[in-house]
Amino acid sequence: MTTLIKADRLIDGTGKAPLKDAVLLVEGGIVKGVFEGQAPKELVPADAEVLDFPGCTILPGLIDTHVHLNLPGDGSTLEDAMRETEGVFVATSSFAASKALDAGITSVRDVGGSGRTVIDVRRTLELGYGRGARICACGQPITVTGGHTWYWGGEADGEERLRLKVREMVRLGADFIKVMASGGGTVNTISWLPAFSQRELSAIADEAHRMDRKITAHCLCAASIEYAIEAGVDQIEHAGFIVNAKGEQIFDAAVAEKLGKAGIPVTGTLAVGGYMVEAMQAKTDRTPAEQSILDRWLRMLDDNLDQFAQLRQAGVEFVAGTDAGWRFTPVDALPTEIALMQRGGMTAMEAIVAATGFAARTIGIEDRAGTLAPGLASDVLVVAGNPLDDLKALRDVRMVMQGTDMRITPSARA
Numbered sequence: 001m002t003t004l005i006k007a008d009r010l011i012d013g014t015g016k017a018p019l020k021d022a023v024l025l026v027e028g029g030i031v032k033g034v035f036e037g038q039a040p041k042e043l044v045p046a047d048a049e050v051l052d053f054p055g056c057t058i059l060p061g062l063i064d065t066h067v068h069l070n071l072p073g074d075g076s077t078l079e080d081a082m083r084e085t086e087g088v089f090v091a092t093s094s095f096a097a098s099k100a101l102d103a104g105i106t107s108v109r110d111v112g113g114s115g116r117t118v119i120d121v122r123r124t125l126e127l128g129y130g131r132g133a134r135i136c137a138c139g140q141p142i143t144v145t146g147g148h149t150w151y152w153g154g155e156a157d158g159e160e161r162l163r164l165k166v167r168e169m170v171r172l173g174a175d176f177i178k179v180m181a182s183g184g185g186t187v188n189t190i191s192w193l194p195a196f197s198q199r200e201l202s203a204i205a206d207e208a209h210r211m212d213r214k215i216t217a218h219c220l221c222a223a224s225i226e227y228a229i230e231a232g233v234d235q236i237e238h239a240g241f242i243v244n245a246k247g248e249q250i251f252d253a254a255v256a257e258k259l260g261k262a263g264i265p266v267t268g269t270l271a272v273g274g275y276m277v278e279a280m281q282a283k284t285d286r287t288p289a290e291q292s293i294l295d296r297w298l299r300m301l302d303d304n305l306d307q308f309a310q311l312r313q314a315g316v317e318f319v320a321g322t323d324a325g326w327r328f329t330p331v332d333a334l335p336t337e338i339a340l341m342q343r344g345g346m347t348a349m350e351a352i353v354a355a356t357g358f359a360a361r362t363i364g365i366e367d368r369a370g371t372l373a374p375g376l377a378s379d380v381l382v383v384a385g386n387p388l389d390d391l392k393a394l395r396d397v398r399m400v401m402q403g404t405d406m407r408i409t410p411s412a413r414a
């Protein structure tokens with residue numbers, strides 16, 4: 001079956017100027033061609049289906065590089081969410097993946113869940129049961145004993161056991177390795193100090209690379225970023241500069257410069273603060289405790305937007321990722337993240353590329369998704385209006401198409 005998708009313009013995900021009066025030719029779940037004006041007649045069979053979207057924009061399906069499909073995004077803390085069993089997580093994660101797809105997010109990278117639940121959901125989708133965003137999965141984030149998200153099963157300490165843990169994740173079917181290099185929003189963990197020693201973190205990164213897996217590190221303090229750079233990780237999540245238990249941040253220009261020089265991309269997860277602030281502001285009768293949460297997150301969001309701009313000045317490249325599932329962040333948060341990246345200083349086009357072509361390159365799926373070019377999966381999003389004029393257009397979804405090949409794991413691709 002050949003399908004022609006027509007719209008006023010097409011953004012291909014590379015950052016190139018949009019094509020006008022665009023035609024996208026799709027066949028068997030694969031992009032066959034991208035044209036301005038008209039597709040060459042010899043490529044279009046007589047019985048081709050034509051989908052015409054006047055006033056609309058064609059984009060590559062979006063990619064959220066930081067989600068937690070296990071988590072509900074309804075305000076629950078991690079501790080609340082962990083009352084459920086793994087069977088429930090499998091079911092709710094499938095539901096979350098389908099909601100993401102409905103919003104035009106055709107691929108997600110899940111940066112941690114319980115046991116093998118997300119890997120099982122990925123497999124179920126690969127087998128063709130149900131529909132949902134293509135999932136790039138790490139299994140359990142590797143964390144110190146009692147460290148951030150330890151409930152999910154990723155605890156390990158000491159170089160030997162950490163190397164074993166990486167191998168166990170690969171055995172489970174991990175597409176990449178996630179490590180918690182500092183504490184985070186888990187009770188009794190320390191966000192303002194590195195969790196692993198330098199030798200431990202370096203051992204994890206070395207083992208991940210020996211197993212041909214990329215590794216990304218959750219870092220909420222400057223020292224954890226420095227350790228991650230030294231360990232040679234491929235990506236950093238959050239890149240926070242927290243200095244104390246109150247969550248106050250002090251930007252460290254020297255660490256920012258090191259990070260820029262290292263060329264390691266960062267996932268901003270600005271949406272977490274955005275949704276937290278929105279949820280707290282929506283409550284008119286705030287208790288003193290809720291007011292202090294609001295004050296804290298207003299400050300965090302401001303700091304995060306400032307740091308986003310300062311890190312970019314230091315040469316750091318940002319990739320779009322939301323932390324969907326965490327606290328009030330819904331699974332379709334990505335358009336909000338893209339808008340916040342624009343608020344932090346990116347152009348609309350730069351922010352869209354951070355959620356399409358650059359996202360695919362960062363997580364290593366650029367040979368199948370992220371841009372609209374011949375040979376890639378037909379992951380397509382059509383929205384009303386022009387997102388380059390107003391990013392809110394990304395919420396006005398007219399069509400979502402997903403290529404048929406759901407595989408991500410290198411071994412499954414062979």
Ligand SMILES: [Zn+2]
Binds near residue numbers: 067068111323
């Ligand atoms: Zn996260």
